[in-house]
Amino acid sequence: MGKTSKVVVCGQVFSGKTAALEQLIYGTHTAGTQLFPTIEDIYVANIETDRGVREKIRFYDTAGLSPSNPELPKHYITLADGFVLVYSTTDRDSFKRIDLLKRDIDAAREKKEVTVVAVGTKTDLKDRKVDLREAQNWAQKEKVRLFEVSVRDRKALMDPFVFLASKMTQPQTKSRFPALGPKVKQTSINDS
Numbered sequence: 001m002g003k004t005s006k007v008v009v010c011g012q013v014f015s016g017k018t019a020a021l022e023q024l025i026y027g028t029h030t031a032g033t034q035l036f037p038t039i040e041d042i043y044v045a046n047i048e049t050d051r052g053v054r055e056k057i058r059f060y061d062t063a064g065l066s067p068s069n070p071e072l073p074k075h076y077i078t079l080a081d082g083f084v085l086v087y088s089t090t091d092r093d094s095f096k097r098i099d100l101l102k103r104d105i106d107a108a109r110e111k112k113e114v115t116v117v118a119v120g121t122k123t124d125l126k127d128r129k130v131d132l133r134e135a136q137n138w139a140q141k142e143k144v145r146l147f148e149v150s151v152r153d154r155k156a157l158m159d160p161f162v163f164l165a166s167k168m169t170q171p172q173t174k175s176r177f178p179a180l181g182p183k184v185k186q187t188s189i190n191d192s
């Protein structure tokens, strides 16, 4: 296990960022349960990569973006080794939001390599507003891996996080500094 990678989880308000993290890590979220709007929370999880190695990941769950709060604070872009761009498949504005976020990341990225995944949530709901094909075309153009998930299917929900952890910690990525940060909750995640 190398350094602790930092992953910023961001996207439109109410898109399901916290629910996805809570379900991934604790398996306790029930779809439709009201959560408090996030200010900032940090979760640490050991995620088993596709190489069978457990990697410690620090997830920054961020405040939802909206027309009145459109910008991800710049320090998140600076600190991140990876991003999870979350949108709801039932909310077109949330899909537009991840495109804007990707632009912000690209603009700030020249100095630093980052891994980005896009995650469309709420596939269990009937009122889909973002077509899978459209999202895939966008993802291909942006060279990011796209996943569609539902908090009702925890096993599939793990896929984007396992992919991200595996990509961020590929052997050529050398650790430079030990991670520092506040005392936070820790748990282990794997597929078994």
Ligand SMILES: Nc1nc2c(ncn2[C@@H]2O[C@H](COP(=O)(O)OP(=O)(O)OP(=O)(O)O)[C@@H](O)[C@H]2O)c(=O)[nH]1
Binding pocket: 012, 013, 014, 015, 016, 017, 018, 019, 020, 030, 031, 032, 033, 034, 035, 036, 037, 038, 039, 062, 063, 064, 065, 121, 122, 123, 124, 125, 149, 150, 151, 152
């Ligand atoms: N049916 C269903 N509901 C979901 C899913 N993911 C999230 N939700 C619900 O969507 C609502 C919003 O989820 P949150 O996780 O609070 O969204 P958020 O993006 O963290 O919101 P902010 O912190 O305010 O930005 C909650 O009621 C969740 O239960 C899903 O896959 N399926």
Ligand SMILES: [Mg+2]
Binding pocket: 017, 018, 019, 035, 036, 037, 038, 061, 062, 064
């Ligand atoms: Mg939240």
